[in-house]
Amino acid sequence: MQSRQSIQLRQQQQLALTPQLQQSIRFLQLSAQELELEVAQALTDNPLLELEGQYDTDTSSAEEGPLSQDDGGAQQDNNTYLDEAEHYGAQPSMGERSQDDDYAPREAGSVETLRDHLLGQLNVTRATDRDKVLVTLLVDELDENGLLPVSIDDVVGYINGHLGVPEPQDTPGADQAPQAAVENDDEDEDPHLVSREEMLAALRLLQSFDPPGVGGQSVAECLQIQLRQTQSIYPIDVFDCAMQMVGEHLDMLAAGNFTRLRNQLGVSQTILQAAHKWVLSLNPKPGRAWAQSVADYVRPEVIVRKVEEQWHARLNPAVFPRLRVNPEYEQWLQSNKADESTSALQVQLQQAHGLMKSVAQRFETVLRVAEFIVRHQQAFFEQGPQAMQPLVLRDIADALEMHESTVSRATRNKYAQTPWGVFELKYFLGTSLGGAGLAPASSGTAVRAMIRQLISAESTQKPLSDNKIAQLLAEKGVDVARRTVAKYREAEGIDAASVRKAKARLKRA
Template identity: 60%
Template sequence: MRAILPMQSRHSLELRQHQNLALTPQLQQSIRFLQLSAQDLEQEVAQALADNPLLEREGEYDADDSEARADTPSDEYVDDSPLTAGVSGAGRNDFDDDGGPDVGQAVTLRDHLLQQLHVTRAGKRDQALVEILIEELDENGLLAGSLDDVLGLLPDELAVDEDELLAALRLLQSFDPPGVGARSTAECLALQLRQRAAHDPDVMACAMALVTQHLDLLAQGNAARLVAALGCSPEVLRQAHQLILTLDPKPGRAWSQSVADYIVPELVVVRGKKGWEARLNGAAVPRLRVNPVYEQWVREDRSGADRSEIQAQLQQAHGLVKSVAQRFETVLRVGQFIVQHQQAFFDKGVQAMRPLVLRDIAEVLELHESTVSRTTRQKYMQTPWGVFELKYFLGTALGGEGLAPATSATAVRAMIRELVRAEPPAKPLSDAKIAEKLAEKGVDVARRTVAKYRELDGIDPASVRKARAGMSA
């Protein structure tokens, strides 16, 4: 069983003996369900249906026993839930006749890393911190933010310092695939090189210097300058370069590609009378209830089973139905807020994206920032522009001085990509020139910010783009 994280901090319950954080089983389940993707939740629901005879999908047996149920009370969580009203369909069921998962069997990078974590000798607290870091990885297996960003999500009472979090990161970076958990491309390649110690020491030292100090120079392909900078022979440089070419700057890419076809959006954006609106996708919502016949038997003590066991199953069934409803209610609330805030995006596209950070959502919805953070991960929204993860709509504010409105970082990145796409191949735009063109659009950003976003999107420097254009001419 994986470590479970609380709603306000998503930190391991195992920390409670140190911090006196006591959570009920019901709250534990609700927190864990909030972290799951739609596919993972469906697997949890299918397993619960197989284990608990009191739990069923709504409408599953209605045709056979509607008469027997005429005088039995319905489950309190189904009819009263605002989430189930107006949602059609009985929910997804991607399971075969043997009860096993179908497409849901694809192992994600998260699953792969958690399997390795759970066989380590790390303490419960360290395991909880590694789980938090795993949740912060992007689709390439790299750490999406800084350690300071992660620390900012942790409550002060847990007393986690940077050294402790760094130790957890080092543990994560020792896992397969090599390079996972890196904070930059340079660190990712360096981590992989350290696992190639069988190579010639001179070649290894040259390769390490290349990835940690001279990646830009290497991308330009200027061998003479590299030889001078590294003090190595051209042959050693050539071998070091060949070694680097065997490394993978995106170690988690294989896992993201293997599960990309199985994404099911939990929210659908439609145009309503007052603008764009977010609604739950009925195909992603498991419609569950407690079997009213069995429940009536339990209340009348006519079940013929051990009363303590059947009472526990009844409580578990009610708890699961409630946890599922609470999960989708939170996802819907956050999704509705995002859509309301980003109306311009749905009308005009990504370059109209407005700044939005976790704190903005948390304050209005009265949720903890970490709760919002978990809600925006692995939850997808179908829009007129495609299917996007909810966290895609988050972005810090850039510019905004004077009368110019602030612009989302996501929009700025889209503008940079568009400028590079439209540039003359023989005369590519420098970072400074891109910053000037953005300023003409009313977006005032520094050259170093342009460089940062260009690198995040995998766009080479102007010198490299020019050299590549010259080679292909």
């Protein structure tokens, strides 16, 4: 049998998670304060990037001028901060700093964060650059407890959406994914696609880092990760009992019903006690050790005002940095493109324009989401929380043709100033609770407000039980179960009826 060699020319595209894309994804997730720190650091690192020395408008005109116009005027005011080629918004608070003040935020934030701790471990691994990028994206998704609140499919869809690749219609199951990854090695495979298998591998790498349990997608998975990492210390039967205990009976364990738990697990009292002691030594919130105190104030990025009987959202110019490239440097670089000695400055010029574009895209996305929320929640701004309408991420994503993960980032840690107070944008989201009969559905936020109102008006000698609250809500056309009432009551930090009655008795004594 003869072998034959041949030369083939194949054209293909490679996945490119460019620094610009990574920056855009990360900027959208940052709060206004965090973005300000990022911009301040960029101004320090890049000599071509600078802030405008003068403001487009003074404080009074920026706050009152557009609000006295109609909606078209407000929209035009928003566009002035998003569409200019060289100047992106206004940031009086940053513009008023001295040169020395620009270094203060980094000194104040010198304490190691969970992100710093994890990325430090990532940098000493042998992971490829591609895998490091994927792990970094997962690290940016972790909450303050070190858990991953989003699904792998959402992360994959979000990345592929930014790359311009449509999401696959059928996502293979976790048990079928590895086999599919081996067999699907034909020429038709889209090289742009970030596969679910790649992201799962990145997640497993993240979950191997310190602190134990980091990257778990739930408290149960977080505890199971820690059990696997210490299973060599305990007998196999205790390990199996502990894994089943946290994986299937975590609620029963929290309730302290050990008789029923032992019957469900079918183990001896000795094994159950050993497994229970082991579980108690675990940390369900591995990231809390790196949690830092947060200031009691926030800076709203959106201002909601009424213009001609309609409520509208506009950007707060005080949080939008006015950035530009130094025109003299840029002109000089344009005329010396062929000079190799300017290559480093050419890179910084590209980075400066990329940062300005990422900042503008971030605020444009936040504004689009805020405008949709305000249009949908007109009743809230007129009547208050009890008039909140049902609204979920999917509704916004479908209307704005965005991915749900994009909407989630645009509502997390982004605040709106309203006549009723300053609220996080995700406060305006709530699931639909079916109305009784022909009554319209209510949102969870509205139901919680109704529960607070009913309890505040109750008799201290005879507090309302959860069943009674459910009946009173049903009379108002809101059909909710007793368990739903209990969940919302606990979320509001309100004690059960028996505890409220006992506290009232103690006050009268």
